[in-house]
Amino acid sequence: MLETSARLLRLLALLQSRPLWPGPELAARLGVSTRTVRADVERLRALGYQIGAVSGPAGGYRLGAGAALPPLLLDDEEAVAVAVSLHAAAAGTVSGIEETSLRALAKLEQMLPGRLRRRIEAVRSATVSVAGRGPTVDAATLSAMAAAVRDRETLRFDYLDHDGAASTRAAEPYRLVYTGRRWYLLAWDTGRGDWRTFRADRIRLRTPNGPRFTPREPPGDAAAHVLRGVGSAAWRHPARVRLHAPLERLAEILPPTTGVLHDDGVLETGGDSLHNLAAFLGTLGVPFTVLDPPELRALLHELAARYAQA
Secondary structure, three states: OOOHHHHHHHHHHHHHHOOOEOHHHHHHHHOOOHHHHHHHHHHHHHOOOEEEEEOOOOOEEEEEOOOOOOOOOOOHHHHHHHHHHHHHHOOOOEEOOHHHHHHHHHHHHHHOOHHHHHHHHHHHHOOOOOOOOOOOEEHHHHHHHHHHHHHOEOEEEEEEOOOOOEEEEEEEEEEEEEOOOOEEEEEEEOOOOEEEEEEHHHEEEEOOOOOEOOOOOOOOOHHHHHHHHHHHHHOOEEEEEEEOOOHHHHHHHOOHHHOEEOOOOEEEEEEOOHHHHHHHHHHOOOOEEEEEOHHHHHHHHHHHHHHHHO
16 A cells, blocks of 8 residues: 555546546555545645535545646656647747746746756757747737637637738637747637637637637648638748659658648649749659649749759
8 A cells, every 4th residue: 555645646637537436446546445535535625726526426536726836747758748849839930938947947947856857867968849930829818719729719809811901700729739939719700600720829718708609620630721712811922843753752841830631642832932832842852743723834844954054
């Protein structure tokens, strides 16, 4: 039998691992009686943990959110993941979170054992971010949208489209997608009766949220759907290029943020300039045919002649 303090930590770890635990199952995991489990639950409640009890055959104990944040238990892999994520957030595209991320990272690293600090430092020193910086999104807005996705609550918000026209929307949020440049919300627009993609930096949330909803059949892969839908807006120069290589090889050399790759080898992509797009295609190391735009074909002819002279 575990000592009381060790048993409480084990109980807390179990409660954090899934939404609901029947009392007898907790007792079996801890090697104690259900009466001891009830006593341990009361001890955790006294420490500030909000633990609810659900009666009935399908009942049990549930760890809930409280007024204050109590200590969290993280295993080695979770601690490394949190530290690396905080480091990335300090230089990310979520506005107002950089300083907070650094403070949280300093607290976490102070408590980490040396073996984990070395792992995190190895990841940081070996990683260089080349993601393009896009418009920043208020951290509170991003967090509120993520919570609505989780809780299946309808969002109400004011939205500015790419032409600057304002509208009021109600939408059932499905996923947040980050393309390496911008954050997007994929949601079912209840007013228009269709799946729509919204730029998160153009969203101004209204409170409170709308009613809860029953999830709809998703429109396939969220990232692919967003990239397909916003390609013309995300890139100044959209393009369609047929890549003459096996799909397995293309999947290895094309990052997800490049665009949408179809089964026939056609890549829907784009760039901030035609020169950058031409340079990117040249680095792939596979034959390709430009389907459109014609301006990209003309530029490639010009570059080919220049390179041949060199």
